Amino acid sequence: MPNNQFKRGELYSFITGKASIAIARCLQKKFNAAGLNLTIEQWSVLYQLWKEDGKSQQELCLATFRDKPSITRLVDNLEKLKLVRRVPSKDDRRINLIYLTPEALKLQDQTMTLAEETLNEALHGVPANQIETCKAVLQIVYDNLK
Amino acid sequence: MPNNQFKRGELYSFITGKASIAIARCLQKKFNAAGLNLTIEQWSVLYQLWKEDGKSQQELCLATFRDKPSITRLVDNLEKLKLVRRVPSKDDRRINLIYLTPEALKLQDQTMTLAEETLNEALHGVPANQIETCKAVLQIVYDNLK
DNA sequence: GGCATATAGTTAGATAAACAACTATTCAAA
DNA sequence: TTTGAATAGTTGTTTATCTAACTATATGCC
Helix, strand or coil: CCCCCCCCCCHHHHHHCHHHHHHHHHHHHHHHHCCCCCCHHHHHHHHHHHHCCCEEHHHHHHHHCCCHHHHHHHHHHHHHCCCEEEEECCCCCCCEEEEECHHHHHHHHHHHHHHHHHHHHHCCCCCHHHHHHHHHHHHHHHHHHC | CCCCCCCCCCHHHHHHCHHHHHHHHHHHHHHHHCCCCCCHHHHHHHHHHHHCCCEEHHHHHHHHCCCHHHHHHHHHHHHHCCCEEEEECCCCCCCEEEEECHHHHHHHHHHHHHHHHHHHHHCCCCCHHHHHHHHHHHHHHHHHHC
16 A cells, blocks of 8 residues: 555644644734734735735736635735735736835835744744754645645 | 744745645545535534534534634534534533534545545655654644644 | 637635624523 | 623624636737
């Protein structure tokens, strides 16, 4: 029985991703406590734009592992919050380029600090080499299925 | 800088849990391909009831790491699908006990096989000891934050 | 040029999650 | 025994995801 590394009864945590749900909830609580009116999903889009501003919605789909309707609505809501603007591309009129507003630029330092804080709390007591192993395994899982 | 094991730029995958999202999407596709009209979230509730039938909604909250309104609505939808029944407890009239229907019992083997298949595909090429390390790290993360 | 196809994005409908506010029941202490 | 707190569950609202169907623009082949 090759590769049958999991038995019934061990499946649940892996599939539901309790660890990442816990991380996301913790970070959301920190955002709320800091008075930031921002969801983790919205933050994840801003995160990609802080890395490189002016991405298209399609690029945001790939970067955030979401489909097109999800990005459309996240950008809708980020526009309502005046954190991004849609700018039609001059080269290709099908494309919207998404640009950060000055307000969104101001959020970067504070939210990234909270995110680092969350991860450090989450990984407290875990040796660095085990973290590396874990990241490598999760990357393989992602590559195997995507 | 104690415990500062993550640098900016490495945060995203961990927080968003791309690996577990990929696993869940893959399993959902298998359910759909098999003609099963069942979401992964509904399946995760059935999974707990296959382990022990007749749990209360509160017990399902703890077991599935969800809040009470989420379980209320998942049980609503599972009842619509005629996969579970709410039975008021005789001991404590506040409590609903959730029981599987014969149809739900029939789904166990097929869906568990698909779940095992998904995990084996996901973990293809990962040594068993690294899987153990990964599971241990994710458990610590969960315990640190919960 | 014209037409098929692919690509970028939007809309609609269903399910799910987070939060707050609510009802009903139980339990314990004054 | 009554009152107040705790517990179990529901409802309403907002945001997010998935699927499918849709519009508009671009591309490539004839």
